[in-house]
Amino acid sequence: MAPTLAETTTDSFDIADFVINQGNGVKGLSDLGIKSLPRQYIQPQEALINIIPNESIPVIDMSNWENDPKIAESVCEAAEKFGFFQLVNHGVPLEVLEGVKDATHRFFGLPAAVKRKYSKELSPSNSVRFGTSFSPDSEKALEWKDYLSLFYVSEEEASALWPPECKDDCLEYMKKSEILCKKLLTALMERLNVKEIDEKKESLLMGSRRINLNYYPRCPNPQLTVGVGRHSDVSSLTFLLQDEIGGLYVRVNEGKGEEDGWVHVPPIEGSLVINVGDALQILSNGRYRSVEHCVIASGSKNRISIPVFVNPKPSDVIGPLPEVLAAGEKPKYKNILYSDYVKHFFRKAHDGKKTVEFAEM
Numbered sequence: 450m451a452p453t454l455a456e457t458t459t460d461s462f463d464i465a466d467f468v469i470n471q472g473n474g475v476k477g478l479s480d481l482g483i484k485s486l487p488r489q490y491i492q493p494q495e496a497l498i499n500i501i502p503n504e505s506i507p508v509i510d511m512s513n514w515e516n517d518p519k520i521a522e523s524v525c526e527a528a529e530k531f532g533f534f535q536l537v538n539h540g541v542p543l544e545v546l547e548g549v550k551d552a553t554h555r556f557f558g559l560p561a562a563v564k565r566k567y568s569k570e571l572s573p574s575n576s577v578r579f580g581t582s583f584s585p586d587s588e589k590a591l592e593w594k595d596y597l598s599l600f601y602v603s604e605e606e607a608s609a610l611w612p613p614e615c616k617d618d619c620l621e622y623m624k625k626s627e628i629l630c631k632k633l634l635t636a637l638m639e640r641l642n643v644k645e646i647d648e649k650k651e652s653l654l655m656g657s658r659r660i661n662l663n664y665y666p667r668c669p670n671p672q673l674t675v676g677v678g679r680h681s682d683v684s685s686l687t688f689l690l691q692d693e694i695g696g697l698y699v700r701v702n703e704g705k706g707e708e709d710g711w712v713h714v715p716p717i718e719g720s721l722v723i724n725v726g727d728a729l730q731i732l733s734n735g736r737y738r739s740v741e742h743c744v745i746a747s748g749s750k751n752r753i754s755i756p757v758f759v760n761p762k763p764s765d766v767i768g769p770l771p772e773v774l775a776a777g778e779k780p781k782y783k784n785i786l787y788s789d790y791v792k793h794f795f796r797k798a799h800d801g802k803k804t805v806e807f808a809e810m
C-alpha cells in the first residue's frame with residue numbers, strides 16, 4: 450500500500466523500497482506531494498554547479514545543408530570546440546518528435562505495477578529496462594530521475610518486447626533520425642580524412658542504438674539534488690529531444706583559462722540537441738570532444754527528455770582511426786572492446802569525464 454503523505458515527510462518509511470523495489474520511481478514520490486527532499490537525494494556540495502549566464506552552445510540551421518558547405522563546417526567546429534550543439538530544420542518531422550514525447554508521457558503514466566515488469570529483475574530481456582537514478586547500488590546519493598532504456602536489436606525483438614504504449618513511436622523516431630545521423634557522421638568523418646564510411650566504419654560509428662525515455666518529476670528543493678549527475682555519454686553521437694521545461698547544463702571552458710562553468714541548453718521548439726560521446730572522442734583521437742553535462746530538475750514542472758544514443762556495436766574494438774594517426778599523431782587511447790567500456794560506465798556512479806580514463810594509454 451502507498452504510504453500517506455504524513456508518513457513520507459518523516460524518515461520512517463523505506464524510500465528505497467518504495468522507489469526502487471516497488472517500481473514507484475521518483476515520479477511516485479513526487480505524485481505523493483512530498484514537501485521536502487528525502488535525505489537519500491541530497492547531493493554532496495561538489496555535485497552542485499557554477500552556472501555561467503548569457504553564454505550558450507551553437508544553434509545550427511540545417512535548411513540549406515545540401516548547398517552550403519559552411520553548415521557542415523559549423524557542425525564540425527561545434528563538435529571540436531563545445532562537443533554540443535542544437536540543430537533546427539534538421540529534417541526529422543515535427544509530428545514524429547511530438548509522437549515520441551506523447552509516448553513518453555503514456556509510459557510513465559502507467560501504474561507502478563506495470564512499469565515494474567520492465568525492471569532489471571523482471572524484464573523479459575536485457576534490452577528493455579525501467580529504472581530510477583543511474584546506478585543506485587553504487588551511488589552515495591540518488592538522482593531525481595526515472596527512465597526506460599530500450600536497446601535496439603531488431604524490429605521483431607522490439608515489436609515483441611518493448612512496452613506497447615511507446616514502441617511504435619520510439620521505432621519511428623529512431624528510423625526518422627537515421628538519415629540525419631548519417632549526414633552528420635559523414636561530415637564529421639570527412640574532416641578527419643575518412644573519405645568513405647565502409648561497412649566496418651559504419652559499425653564503429655553507428656552499429657548499435659539505444660533510446661532512453663527520461664522522466665524528471667517536479668522536485669521539492671531541486672537545488673539540493675540532480676536529475677542526472679555530471680557525465681559524458683559513452684555513445685558516438687547522442688540525439689536528444691527535450692520538452693519545453695529546460696534543465697540541461699553543459700560544461701564550457703574546461704582548462705581554457707576562461708571562466709570554467711556550466712551553460713544552460715534552452716529548449717527550442719522542434720530542435721534536437723546533438724552531443725559527441727566518448728566513443729567518437731576515442732575514434733577521433735580526441736579531436737572531437739565528449740563533454741560533461743548534467744540535469745537539474747524543476748521545482749514546479751515535470752520534465753521529459755528522449756536521447757537516442759548512436760554507438761559502436763558491443764562486439765567492436767574501438768581505438769583511434771588509422772586515418773587520424775596517418776600523419777604520425779600519437780594515439781591517446783588504446784584499443785578496447787566497446788561492451789567492456791560500456792559495462793565500466795554502467796557499474797559506477799556518474800563521475801564527470803572519468804570513464805574515458807579507462808581507454809587512455
Ligand SMILES: COc1cc(/C=C/C(=O)SCCNC(=O)CCNC(=O)[C@H](O)C(C)(C)COP(=O)(O)OP(=O)(O)OC[C@H]2O[C@@H](n3cnc4c(N)ncnc43)[C@H](O)[C@@H]2OP(=O)(O)O)ccc1O
Pocket residue numbers: 569575578582583596598600657658659661677678680682683684726758760761762763787788789791792795796
Ligand atoms: C540510465 O541513465 C543514464 C544513461 C546514460 C547512457 C548514456 C549512453 O551513452 S547509453 C549508450 C550505451 N551504449 C550501448 O548501450 C551500446 C552497447 N551496449 C552494450 O555493450 C551492452 O548492451 C551493455 C550495455 C554492456 C549491456 O550488456 P549485457 O551483456 O546485457 O550486460 P549486463 O551485465 O546486463 O550489464 C552490464 C552492467 O550495466 C548495467 N546496465 C545494463 N544496461 C543498462 C541500462 N540501460 N541502464 C543502466 N544500466 C544498465 C547492468 O545493470 C550491469 O551492471 P551490474 O552492476 O548490474 O552488473 C547516461 C546518463 C544516465 O543517467
Ligand SMILES: O=C(O)CCC(=O)C(=O)O
Pocket residue numbers: 661663677682689691696697742743744753754755756
Ligand atoms: O535530460 C537531458 O536533458 C539529458 C539526459 C542525459 O544526459 C542522458 O540521458 O544521457
Ligand SMILES: [Fe+2]
Pocket residue numbers: 680681682742
Ligand atoms: Fe547524457
